[in-house]
Amino acid sequence: MVSMKKGSSFSGRSERSGSSGSHLKSASLPSSIQKGHLGRMSGKGTAQKKQVQRYASNEKDYIFWCMDCNVPLLENGCNTCGKEGKRIDLSQPADVRFCSPYERSVLHELLMAAFECDPLGDRIILLNKIPGDDKTDEILVDGLFFGIFRFDIQKMDYVFEPSVQGANILLENTTCKTVVLKKNSKHLNGKKVKYDLVESVSPDVRENDVVLVRSGNLTGFGISYCDAKDASSTDGPVLRVRKIDSQHVPLSSKVPVMDEVIAANVSYIRAIGKNAINTIKGIANQKEYKKLPVNVSFSGGKDSLVVLDLTLSALKNREVRAFFLNTGIEFPETTDFVSKYCSDNGVELIEKRAVSDFWDNVDTFGPPAKDFRWCCKICKLAPANTAIEECLEKAPTCITVDGKRRYESFSRANISTSEKNPFVPGQLNIFPIKDWKAIEVWLYIYWRKLEYNPLYDLGFERVGCYLCPAALSAEYKRLQVLHPELHDRWESFLVQWAKKNGLSEQFIEHGLWRWKELPPKMLKLCEEIGIPTSATASGSPFNVNITSGISPCKAGGYSIEASIHGLSMKRTMGVMNIIGSMVFSEELGLLMIKAEPSTVKIFSSGSLVVNSESKDAADKLFREVSRQLLKAHRCTGCGICIKACPVNAIELKDGCINVNDRCIRCGKCNDACVVLRYEGKLS
Numbered sequence: 278m279v280s281m282k283k284g285s286s287f288s289g290r291s292e293r294s295g296s297s298g299s300h301l302k303s304a305s306l307p308s309s310i311q312k313g314h315l316g317r318m319s320g321k322g323t324a325q326k327k328q329v330q331r332y333a334s335n336e337k338d339y340i341f342w343c344m345d346c347n348v349p350l351l352e353n354g355c356n357t358c359g360k361e362g363k364r365i366d367l368s369q370p371a372d373v374r375f376c377s378p379y380e381r382s383v384l385h386e387l388l389m390a391a392f393e394c395d396p397l398g399d400r401i402i403l404l405n406k407i408p409g410d411d412k413t414d415e416i417l418v419d420g421l422f423f424g425i426f427r428f429d430i431q432k433m434d435y436v437f438e439p440s441v442q443g444a445n446i447l448l449e450n451t452t453c454k455t456v457v458l459k460k461n462s463k464h465l466n467g468k469k470v471k472y473d474l475v476e477s478v479s480p481d482v483r484e485n486d487v488v489l490v491r492s493g494n495l496t497g498f499g500i501s502y503c504d505a506k507d508a509s510s511t512d513g514p515v516l517r518v519r520k521i522d523s524q525h526v527p528l529s530s531k532v533p534v535m536d537e538v539i540a541a542n543v544s545y546i547r548a549i550g551k552n553a554i555n556t557i558k559g560i561a562n563q564k565e566y567k568k569l570p571v572n573v574s575f576s577g578g579k580d581s582l583v584v585l586d587l588t589l590s591a592l593k594n595r596e597v598r599a600f601f602l603n604t605g606i607e608f609p610e611t612t613d614f615v616s617k618y619c620s621d622n623g624v625e626l627i628e629k630r631a632v633s634d635f636w637d638n639v640d641t642f643g644p645p646a647k648d649f650r651w652c653c654k655i656c657k658l659a660p661a662n663t664a665i666e667e668c669l670e671k672a673p674t675c676i677t678v679d680g681k682r683r684y685e686s687f688s689r690a691n692i693s694t695s696e697k698n699p700f701v702p703g704q705l706n707i708f709p710i711k712d713w714k715a716i717e718v719w720l721y722i723y724w725r726k727l728e729y730n731p732l733y734d735l736g737f738e739r740v741g742c743y744l745c746p747a748a749l750s751a752e753y754k755r756l757q758v759l760h761p762e763l764h765d766r767w768e769s770f771l772v773q774w775a776k777k778n779g780l781s782e783q784f785i786e787h788g789l790w791r792w793k794e795l796p797p798k799m800l801k802l803c804e805e806i807g808i809p810t811s812a813t814a815s816g817s818p819f820n821v822n823i824t825s826g827i828s829p830c831k832a833g834g835y836s837i838e839a840s841i842h843g844l845s846m847k848r849t850m851g852v853m854n855i856i857g858s859m860v861f862s863e864e865l866g867l868l869m870i871k872a873e874p875s876t877v878k879i880f881s882s883g884s885l886v887v888n889s890e891s892k893d894a895a896d897k898l899f900r901e902v903s904r905q906l907l908k909a910h911r912c913t914g915c916g917i918c919i920k921a922c923p924v925n926a927i928e929l930k931d932g933c934i935n936v937n938d939r940c941i942r943c944g945k946c947n948d949a950c951v952v953l954r955y956e957g958k959l960s
Contacts, residue, residue: 338371339364340716342420347529348541349403349417351717357541363420368407372682373417374715376402379736379755384416384426387437391487394450397423400532403716410798411788412738412751416443419529428751430787431806435751437487442526444489444498449527451489455479456499456516458492465492465521469502469514478505478515490521497521539724546724549717550587553709557591557678560695560707566676572668573678575599575619575626577611577730578740580680580710583721585624587709588678598625600664600677604656605634606742609760614730621728629660642882643774646746648846649793650866651882656742658865665704675704682718683711735759743767746791753788783808794845819843819910821885821903827892835895839885841906846881847933848909853877854926854936855905855946856898870902877902904953909934911952921949 341350341362348355350362367373376384381402388395397418404414404426413427424443429436439447448455457476458465482488482505490497499518508515539546561571571592573585588597601615619626635656645652668675695707710718722729732740736755741748743756744767757764771785783806784790789799795810803810825838850868853859857872866881875889875898887902889895912934919927926939927946936946947953 337714338369339366340373341365343541344420344529346533346537346541347419347531348401348533348538349716351542351545351714351720355541356543356545357537365417365420367405368415370406372715373403373405374738375719376404376416377736378734380404380426383435383736384437387426387435388447391437392447392451392453392489394447394453396446396450396528398532400528401535401538406738410802412749421446421526421528428749428754430750430802433750433754433787439487439489439498441497441520441522441524445496445524445526446528448489448491448496453479453481454486455489455491456482456501458490460492465490465495465497465518467520468518470499470516470518471513472508472511472515475508475515478508480505482508488516490516490518492521494523495521496524535723539720542720543724546717546720549713550590550721553587553713554591556694556709557588557707560705561592561595561676561678566674566705569672569674569676570596570598570668571676571678572598572600572627574680575601575615576680576740577601577607577615578680579715579718579722579729579733580682582618582680582727582729583710583713583718584678584680586721586725586727589622589624596625598627601626601628602657602660602664603628603630604652604742605630605636606652606656606744608732608740608743610732610735611730611740614728618728627664629664631656631659633659639770644746644771644790646793647791649881650746650864651880652742653865654867654880654882654884658867669703673703676707677704678707678709680710681708682713682715750788781808784810794847819907821906827895830888834888834890835892836886836888837895837899839887839899839903841879841883841885843910844879844881844883844906845910846879848912849879849906851930851933851935852905852909853879853902854938854940855942856902857942872898904947908947908950908952913951915951917949917951918946921945 341353342348342365343350343355343358343360343362345360346355346357348357349365353361353364355362381397384397384402385395388397400418403417405417407413407415407425409427410430411428413425416423416426421442422440423446424437424439426435426437428434456478458470458474459476460474482501484501484503486501488499488501490499497518497520499516499521502513502515502517503511560566561569571588573581573588575581575585585597585599599615599619603612615628616626618624633655635652638651638655642649642651665675694709694711695705697705721727730740737752738749739747739752743760743763744753753764757768768785771790772782775782775785775790787802787806787808789795789803789808789810792799795803800810802808820842821839822842823837823839827835827837830836846866846868850859850861853868853870856877857870857875860869860871861867868879870877870879875887875894877888877898878884878886885902887895887899889898912932914929914932916929918934919929922940923943923945924939924941926937926941928935928937
């Protein structure tokens, strides 16, 4: 029996947990469960009514802009001219970054194709990530919002839409895609306009084009309802004005370079760097850790690069090693960069790779998904455990410095400066740049003149596995250009998988394989394009199969292993507070429930491991976990359990039970549950 006690990424990708025991009543299960079968669910996917929040909310949702030096500022004061900057409020999550060379080239092509001009030229451009179906960014230039730059999943290509300020700038440089109106009124906003109010239409306007609109001293943009040649003969509206006003905001005459941006922010960059260094020193130099080696989780990405540099600066006389977990499906650029950077900088590189790789398992599990990250368990968890075990053989604590930032995703919003890994006793994680924005990371890199992964200049906002379901469709399209051999191998598998499961090639083309349960925005996309989703929405029958009986563990106690078919991690997480306190690693797809002294581990791949101090305790806990899984996956939404709860700890959320931290584990909701009452008759 293999012990599943250690189960986390060496990079310490985890969340905080509480600690409390389970006091559930013992309950017998029907014989079908003991034989390894636990009910069946109807299988109809439930569309979520609300969008899931993807990113943490940023309380500092603004930057500044020095209008004299024409550079972005991270604090209200320019180090170059000494003047205060103009405050720029950002849309959440406000994780603003510099426009990459590739993004700049795409934006240039879009502007030239539509308007035959590119007024941005070589200016400093910032991109601020905002919610959207795929890659979607606000464009900031010269302290102005120029427009929206996004990847359209329907067209599978980039599109640009100007803001009012952007339209004003473009109208100073072009007459293309332009409609001039007779009426001069601010009340045009949102209005549909007929041809009798049109003074002129440029001949290049086509139906559904984004067009520039001028009306007297007002400028803005809108959507055309017809081709220019048909405008005069159209009875209905020819244009819908999106937004128009009297703002006139010319671009600055000064075009700075990156060195000037660094100079204007140098005191701020030094300060945050010093604070991060002090954080590392303050923890790593504590008496109990002072003589231990320090490991940096080095993925080859920008955040881990900065953390490695900070750690080397903070602990000049300590042994600092870089750990690289090679999943086997990394970009060649990443593996080359990690190796070369460590070699060039005299850093010991410890590279770990799973014995069983992605391609050995993909036929069994199918493509990984945002909500089904089985690949992380196999490609990251196994080599991570090996690395941690080797570290703990030599020292009582494994210290890992990690570049995780809380603005990257909602699941990382509550990370602390340092955390003991709840999945692996003995591992201490330090997160010195947890509060940094992407622009701060990049300014530090430019200031320190650090060599970075070339993928960032080639169209990738994040660096990870080349077929990661968390990657954007825009990035997956770049894979096709940069590494056609890698793209074609994966695309070939996806097409065959879709065919076997009754799905169309369009389903693959638009990246819908990246979800096991399609979210509302993707279901809407499928409806608009006409892509059938019945095969993917139908799901698989829910059941729990015991794969091994109660066995002694190497680490002590006893364990039971099982496989869960038709698992929904969202539904599972909704009820497991009833068992004990939960810790979830989104990246690994691993949910751990602590019911002291027992633990339960549920992987998004469908693996279930229960560990307890005795055979009876392991058996009892497995039975109760199985019952909660059944309750969650067969929930009828009747709401009886809500009324039965004496502390109001239960609610129905998007058709799923959600038990919050107020749960006292009294078991009254189980007594009231219709599903559990008739569990012996479910098939």
